[in-house]
Amino acid sequence: MHSYPALARSLAAPADRLTAAVIATLLVVALFTFRDYGLGWDDYGQAHYGELLLAYYASGFTDHSAFSFYNLFYYGGGFDLSAAALEKILPFDVFETRRLLGALVGIAGLAIVWGTARRLGGPIAGVAALVLLATCPLYYGHMFINAKDTPFAVAMIFLLYSLVRAFEEHPRPRPGTIILFGIALGLTIGTRIIGGIAVVFAAIAAVILFAVEARALGAKTSALRIGNLVGRLALALPLAYLVMGVIWPWGVQAPLNPLRALEYYSHFWEKPWKELFDGARILIPEMPPTYVPKLCLLKLPEIFVALAISGTAGAMIAVLRGGIEPWRRAALALLISAAMLPIMIAVMTRPVLYNGIRHFVFVIPPFAVLAGLAAAYLFEHLRAYARPAATIGVTAFSALIALTVVDLVRIHPYQYALFNHVAGGVRGAHNRYMIDYWGLGLKEASEALLERLERENITPPKSRKWRVAVCGPSHTVGFELGPDFEASQDTKGADFAVSLGTYYCAKLNAPVLAVAEREGVVFARAYDLRGRSIASTYIPPAPDDLKTVKQKVTTFWHYDEEEPSSARTQ
Numbered sequence: 001m002h003s004y005p006a007l008a009r010s011l012a013a014p015a016d017r018l019t020a021a022v023i024a025t026l027l028v029v030a031l032f033t034f035r036d037y038g039l040g041w042d043d044y045g046q047a048h049y050g051e052l053l054l055a056y057y058a059s060g061f062t063d064h065s066a067f068s069f070y071n072l073f074y075y076g077g078g079f080d081l082s083a084a085a086l087e088k089i090l091p092f093d094v095f096e097t098r099r100l101l102g103a104l105v106g107i108a109g110l111a112i113v114w115g116t117a118r119r120l121g122g123p124i125a126g127v128a129a130l131v132l133l134a135t136c137p138l139y140y141g142h143m144f145i146n147a148k149d150t151p152f153a154v155a156m157i158f159l160l161y162s163l164v165r166a167f168e169e170h171p172r173p174r175p176g177t178i179i180l181f182g183i184a185l186g187l188t189i190g191t192r193i194i195g196g197i198a199v200v201f202a203a204i205a206a207v208i209l210f211a212v213e214a215r216a217l218g219a220k221t222s223a224l225r226i227g228n229l230v231g232r233l234a235l236a237l238p239l240a241y242l243v244m245g246v247i248w249p250w251g252v253q254a255p256l257n258p259l260r261a262l263e264y265y266s267h268f269w270e271k272p273w274k275e276l277f278d279g280a281r282i283l284i285p286e287m288p289p290t291y292v293p294k295l296c297l298l299k300l301p302e303i304f305v306a307l308a309i310s311g312t313a314g315a316m317i318a319v320l321r322g323g324i325e326p327w328r329r330a331a332l333a334l335l336i337s338a339a340m341l342p343i344m345i346a347v348m349t350r351p352v353l354y355n356g357i358r359h360f361v362f363v364i365p366p367f368a369v370l371a372g373l374a375a376a377y378l379f380e381h382l383r384a385y386a387r388p389a390a391t392i393g394v395t396a397f398s399a400l401i402a403l404t405v406v407d408l409v410r411i412h413p414y415q416y417a418l419f420n421h422v423a424g425g426v427r428g429a430h431n432r433y434m435i436d437y438w439g440l441g442l443k444e445a446s447e448a449l450l451e452r453l454e455r456e457n458i459t460p461p462k463s464r465k466w467r468v469a470v471c472g473p474s475h476t477v478g479f480e481l482g483p484d485f486e487a488s489q490d491t492k493g494a495d496f497a498v499s500l501g502t503y504y505c506a507k508l509n510a511p512v513l514a515v516a517e518r519e520g521v522v523f524a525r526a527y528d529l530r531g532r533s534i535a536s537t538y539i540p541p542a543p544d545d546l547k548t549v550k551q552k553v554t555t556f557w558h559y560d561e562e563e564p565s566s567a568r569t570q
Helices: 005-036 042-059 078-087 094-121 123-134 138-143 151-168 175-191 193-217 219-234 237-247 257-265 292-300 302-321 327-350 358-386 388-411 425-429 441-455 472-482 544-554
Strands: 274-277 280-283 467-469 487-489 496-500 513-519 521-528
Touching: 005 094, 005 123, 042 078, 042 094, 042 280, 042 544, 078 094, 078 237, 094 123, 094 138, 094 151, 094 327, 094 358, 123 138, 123 302, 123 388, 138 151, 138 358, 138 388, 151 175, 151 280, 151 302, 151 327, 151 358, 175 237, 175 358, 175 487, 193 257, 193 302, 193 472, 219 327, 274 327, 292 327, 302 358, 327 358, 327 521, 358 388, 441 496, 441 513, 441 521, 472 487, 521 544
Parallel strands: 467 487, 467 496
Antiparallel strands: 274 280, 496 521, 513 521
16 A cells, blocks of 8 residues: 555645535435435434434423333434424425435545545556445445434544544544544444444554554654544544534433443344345344355455455555554545454354344445555556556546446335345345345335326325325335325225335235336335235235234324424325
8 A cells, every 4th residue: 555646746636626526416416306215113203302302402401201102212313303493494305304414414425435545555546446336236325315314424433534634643633533522433433322432442453553653753752643543533532522412402311321332233233124134034133143244245345345455455465464554544544444353343242133234334434445555556556667558547446336336226216125236136136135125125115106196097095095005114105105195004905005115015906006117126016905905915824923014104204293393294
């Protein structure tokens, strides 16, 4: 991971202009497409949590309803709080606001990844890392729809960026860096308490820095320098606590609340269900140790995987062999730890694993930085060898990125569900792995049902609303269909059914009115049940794990008076 200052200076302007163009393009695409993404299982709960947090502040800290709302008070609510506040001033409903805000948070994360890679490897590394992450379906798709894992991933890479700056300025980080560190630390732990694992990442990097400097300066001098660095960063802890308290007010209601949240996450909170992995239905506490590594290899684009592995290996060699500045070795160790350690812990401890690898989205940005460093390293060596070789390398990189972009466009708006070509795409993976576990397909199927009814001039009965049986979160269907429809899990007297295409939803013996489909894989269907009677939209007989899913739909996602106020007006 050597640097080439002259080359970096000559390429800085075009690379940075390309970076600006990519970010501008992403902003435009997000503004035109954020309404396309459907609601997921968690949207109603998360949106209501945001309203309760807003009520806490609006009441002058006296309304504590948010601190007893289901289990969500164990999570930080910065995203939900921000969305609830923005919805009051933006011309969008609460869920559109959440999609737009998610896109903006995700793009901010892309900018931080660019800044981190550029600081470590120059302008080519920066733009390569940015493009690789922007075209990563797992990151791009989740940034629109995932109010838990994407904000945490962005907060984590922000924290890593602040630490990279601190290592570069070692042993006396500047005031601006200390402030950034405090804000980033507060956002990370305040978004999810497991963000405290970043202390381990930083400790590993600090040990590397101490060992390298001790050989040149002596152990005592090195220890004093590390102590100075840690002491100066510790000045940011009050700011970090303040930021954490703002976005996670329950976390500061009692000194031990963060530990209570950590203890809560160490025990799964509801009856385990089964999910599809490698063609088998497995209880989520019993997923094999290959779960996370295998899904990473199958979900991430091949070019991302190849460069991330190369970048990680190259960074390890640079950390161990040297030849670069001590601070840079520490920064690389930090990124390696942030990318690899969570996966290694999951392999060794086998925690409860479900919903694909959405809980590991936070390892994708540091992998993108390492991949960007590998891309820059390859480019620099190809250019040093022969200019045509560098041109061929850039062309190959661009072609592979273009292939991924085509995949993203083709499967829109289900990018998060995409599998790479090694896995056979969505078509090859749909009978082996969870695809649309958020349930986004219900939006498209519901909208297509409305269009079909309007096109055929079919109107609801005068004495009642249309009744719709749902396999999946019924609130999603009710919201998308509007006030003339009554959506629930109950199949008795149902006129229509809207079901996810997943393995636990039955394929009904009824006329199909609408289908949400990509690559030959059904994400959701709408059925005509008029004149027909069905026992359940779920596969009978319902096993215990599916009963758990149905119970979840009718408890946490059944709000009556507590649903988001903006949703009630739709």
